[in-house]
Structures are given as C-alpha cells and as structure tokens.
Amino acid sequence: MKKVFFGLFIILSYIFIVGIFFTNKMMYIKKKTDKEIIERETMLELYNQEEFDALEKKHFSIPSRFGYLLKGSLIEPHGTNRYIILCHGVTVNRLNSVKYMNLFIQKGWNVLIYDHRRHGESGGKTTSYGHYEKFDLQSIVHWLKQEAGDSIVLGIHGESMGAVTTLLYAGMVEDGADFYIADCPFSELEAQLLYRLKAEFKIPSFLVMPIAKPFVQLRDRYSLKEVSPINSVVNINSPVLFIHSKDDDYIPSQMTQQLYDKKIGTKKLYIAEKGSHAMSYADNREDYSKVIDDFFTEIGL
Missing domain, CATH: 3.40.50.1820 (Alpha/Beta hydrolase fold, catalytic domain)
Structure with missing residues (x-):
C-alpha cells in the first residue's frame, strides 16, 4: 500500500511541477x-x-x-x-x-x-x-x-x-x-508550443502538453485551441x-x-x-x- 501511495505521490508531483513550470514560462515570459x-x-x-x-x-x-x-x-x-x-x-x-x-x-x-x-x-x-x-x-x-x-x-x-x-x-x-x-x-498556439518544446527542451510532447493544457485553462481561463x-x-x-x-x-x-x-x-x-x-x-x-x-x-x- 505504501508503494501505491508513493507512486501516486510521484505522479501527482510530476503533474504539478510540469504544469506550474510550463505555464509560468508562458504566462510570465521574461x-x-x-x-x-x-x-x-x-x-x-x-x-x-x-x-x-x-x-x-x-x-x-x-x-x-x-x-x-x-x-x-x-x-x-x-x-x-x-x-x-x-x-x-x-x-x-x-x-x-x-x-x-x-x-x-x-x-x-x-x-x-x-x-x-x-x-x-x-x-x-x-x-x-x-x-x-x-x-x-x-x-x-x-x-x-x-x-x-x-x-x-x-x-x-x-x-x-x-x-x-x-x-x-x-x-x-x-x-x-x-x-x-x-x-x-x-x-x-498549440502547434507553436509543440514546435518550441521540441526545439528548446528536447522533451516528448506527450510528457508535457496533456498537463500544460488544462493548467492554462485553470490558471488563465482560456483554452490553447482558442x-x-x-x-x-x-x-x-x-x-x-x-x-x-x-x-x-x-x-x-x-x-x-x-x-x-x-x-x-x-x-x-x-x-x-x-x-x-x-x-x-x-x-x-x-x-x-x-x-x-x-x-x-x-x-x-
């Protein structure tokens, strides 16, 4: 049971960290x-x-x-x-x-x-x-x-x-x-983010975009598709x-x-x-x- 909770904690932590990091990069770009x-x-x-x-x-x-x-x-x-x-x-x-x-x-x-x-x-x-x-x-x-x-x-x-x-x-x-x-x-915007994700971070899009999209919706109240x-x-x-x-x-x-x-x-x-x-x-x-x-x-x- 502890392993299950630990695994769940790791997954939720990853989702939170990725969601906050990438939406911060977008919303508060330098x-x-x-x-x-x-x-x-x-x-x-x-x-x-x-x-x-x-x-x-x-x-x-x-x-x-x-x-x-x-x-x-x-x-x-x-x-x-x-x-x-x-x-x-x-x-x-x-x-x-x-x-x-x-x-x-x-x-x-x-x-x-x-x-x-x-x-x-x-x-x-x-x-x-x-x-x-x-x-x-x-x-x-x-x-x-x-x-x-x-x-x-x-x-x-x-x-x-x-x-x-x-x-x-x-x-x-x-x-x-x-x-x-x-x-x-x-x-x-979604296509542009996918392009920049590949160019700047070398990270597969499936590890980021499914998380980033709902975080943008939640934090800034719009959809990337708009x-x-x-x-x-x-x-x-x-x-x-x-x-x-x-x-x-x-x-x-x-x-x-x-x-x-x-x-x-x-x-x-x-x-x-x-x-x-x-x-x-x-x-x-x-x-x-x-x-x-x-x-x-x-x-x-």
Whole structure:
C-alpha cells in the first residue's frame, strides 16, 4: 500500500511541477527592458532617440474590459484620415514599434502605438499570446475611431504575437479595419508550443502538453485551441498582407504560408529572403517597404 501511495505521490508531483513550470514560462515570459530594446534598435539604426522625442505625441490611457489600463501614444503628423495601429510582439513594448511607425509616417500615415497587456506601461498580469490581447485591440480600435472619427481609413500591423493578435481580432465579427498586415505570426498556439518544446527542451510532447493544457485553462481561463489564427483567418473580409522571413527558426514560415492559403479574398504574401524571427524589415528594408506600397496599390490605397 505504501508503494501505491508513493507512486501516486510521484505522479501527482510530476503533474504539478510540469504544469506550474510550463505555464509560468508562458504566462510570465521574461520581458526585455526599455534599455535593451532601445540599444538593440539603435544599433540596427532603426531608432533615433532625438527624432522620437521630437515627434508630437498624444499619450493615452484607456480601460481594458479586463480591469487594467492600456497605455499608448497617437502620433498625427499628417492632416489625413489614414491611420495605422501597430501591435508589438511578446517580450517587447511599443518602443519596438517605432521602426514601423517611422516607415508608415514616411508613407503619409498617422500612427498609433501601444503596449499590450503585461508589457510596457499597460496593466494585466499574464500574457495570453493573442487571446485577451485581441479584445484589448478592439478597445484600442474603438477609442481611435471615437478620437479621429468613424470615417478614417484604418490599417493594423502586427509583429509576431502582435500579428497573431491582429489576425484573431480581424476574425472577430467586427472586422473593424480596412486592411491588416501580419508579420511572422504562428498559425496555432498549440502547434507553436509543440514546435518550441521540441526545439528548446528536447522533451516528448506527450510528457508535457496533456498537463500544460488544462493548467492554462485553470490558471488563465482560456483554452490553447482558442488561440488559433488558422481558424480566424477564414472570417477575415478585409485584405491581408502576410509577411515572414524564410529562415525564421522561432516561428516557421510554413505557418504563414498556411494562413495565406486559408485566407479567402484579397491577400498578398511576402517571404523575405533574409532575416531571423521578426527581422524581415530590419534585414530587407527596401523590399519590405515596396511590398507594402504594392499591397496598397492593389487594394486601392
């Protein structure tokens, strides 16, 4: 009998340790500091502190439906009704969006940058890889349309987790933007976790995923299956530009290909020849910019 109880204790301990460890890694993923982001972006010549400081910004703070505040900045250098919202990736914040902000400002667009939940100055206790973030994006869209008017031409650009958030939002009933740009998203959170589990931990998935999935549901109140751009993309009516680096070894470019194939209606795909994860623009600046111009031309902008 003691052996039975001891065996049960070992099994329950393993389940608890694995469940807590992997969900902590997900929910409380380590974030980069402002200093780290600025140093990296400055080194890549994608960020200039003096130029950024010189821009006139309208800082805002709006409530999320989940009880915290979302912080961001609206930059309106142009007297136009064209606006684009930028959604950053996991571990960074709106400072990482400055390179894209500069790109779109050069193209004549006003820009909104903001911090996702649990990133930068925004509140929120956990990172949900697009699940709760899509509702926060919805709140950002509503605020911008109240601020600038319902008649604006609106685009949303997302990178990595921000691209997932963008696609999940776009697949909601609302479909509130005129176009979307999704740079290096994953197709499904569960598939991405399986890929990273194999790459980082070399552990068979059957020893982790059956435990991690119910722990996420229990601790953060959502299912991994709900974070599925591949299911959302079929509901997107507006045009989508999909972007990914061919050699991305963090999120495989095949995932973007799957999303592109599944999207119905107007769409465009750009697979960058150079660049690791989330580096398509940094390593292919002229091509990246031209692809966006071509996309705008194709959709009548």
